[in-house]
Amino acid sequence: MRRFDGDTLLIATHNRGKLEEFRALLAPHGITVKSNRDFDLPEPEETEATFVGNARIKARAAVDATGLPALADDSGIEIDGLDGAPGVHTADWAETGQGRDFHVAMERAWRELEARAAPEPRTARFCATLVLRWPDGHEEVFEGRAEGRIVWPMRGADGHGYDPIFQPEGHDRTFGEMPTDEKNAISHRARALKKMQAVFGDPA
Numbered sequence: 001m002r003r004f005d006g007d008t009l010l011i012a013t014h015n016r017g018k019l020e021e022f023r024a025l026l027a028p029h030g031i032t033v034k035s036n037r038d039f040d041l042p043e044p045e046e047t048e049a050t051f052v053g054n055a056r057i058k059a060r061a062a063v064d065a066t067g068l069p070a071l072a073d074d075s076g077i078e079i080d081g082l083d084g085a086p087g088v089h090t091a092d093w094a095e096t097g098q099g100r101d102f103h104v105a106m107e108r109a110w111r112e113l114e115a116r117a118a119p120e121p122r123t124a125r126f127c128a129t130l131v132l133r134w135p136d137g138h139e140e141v142f143e144g145r146a147e148g149r150i151v152w153p154m155r156g157a158d159g160h161g162y163d164p165i166f167q168p169e170g171h172d173r174t175f176g177e178m179p180t181d182e183k184n185a186i187s188h189r190a191r192a193l194k195k196m197q198a199v200f201g202d203p204a
């Protein structure tokens, strides 16, 4: 595994919720985090059928645009009662034609579970695949998962995306009811980033 010995890392995302989580998670490493606020990053089309494929597309586009090492995240939720959907299409379920509305996406997930009369608990997991890419093209990949269940009605105004309908295993609140630091102790993104600690030379 290649060590990251730079001092600046570009977070290749247009999602503010992800960016704020990465800022908090990377703060202890003393790395300067740059983002789409510092560069007008391209928003490439996510045309691959896998999380890692799409994370690679985003990492490559960001490195090519800036010359900086970049960290991209492709993530989503797999709902067992929907045969793993929405999966890589998690963000697409929120598209309305006038931007993304995650209430629309969460309602669709619930409606489809009801239509199939899916049994409780309605198990699901968040998955995150991180691709760290250097300007010379070297890449390291890290994956993290958070197991839980889909609940209805949605609960909580914290967080982003599908957080209000996802209750992680062993907890009685949704991600949407948890402050960022609490979610960041157990989330898919945090677990992937924990595996990445070795890249920064920290103990795992």
Ligand SMILES: O=c1nc[nH]c2c1ncn2[C@H]1C[C@H](O)[C@@H](COP(=O)(O)OP(=O)(O)OP(=O)(O)O)O1
Binding pocket: 012, 013, 014, 015, 018, 046, 058, 073, 074, 075, 076, 077, 090, 091, 126, 159, 160, 161, 162, 163, 175, 187, 189
């Ligand atoms: O912790 C999370 N809590 C709630 N929802 C989440 C989370 N993590 C991913 N998600 C959902 C929403 C997101 O829109 C989609 C991923 O889609 P994905 O293409 O990877 O991200 P995105 O389009 O929002 O931002 P970008 O591609 O610029 O990084 O999965």
Ligand SMILES: [Mg+2]
Binding pocket: 046, 091
């Ligand atoms: Mg995206």
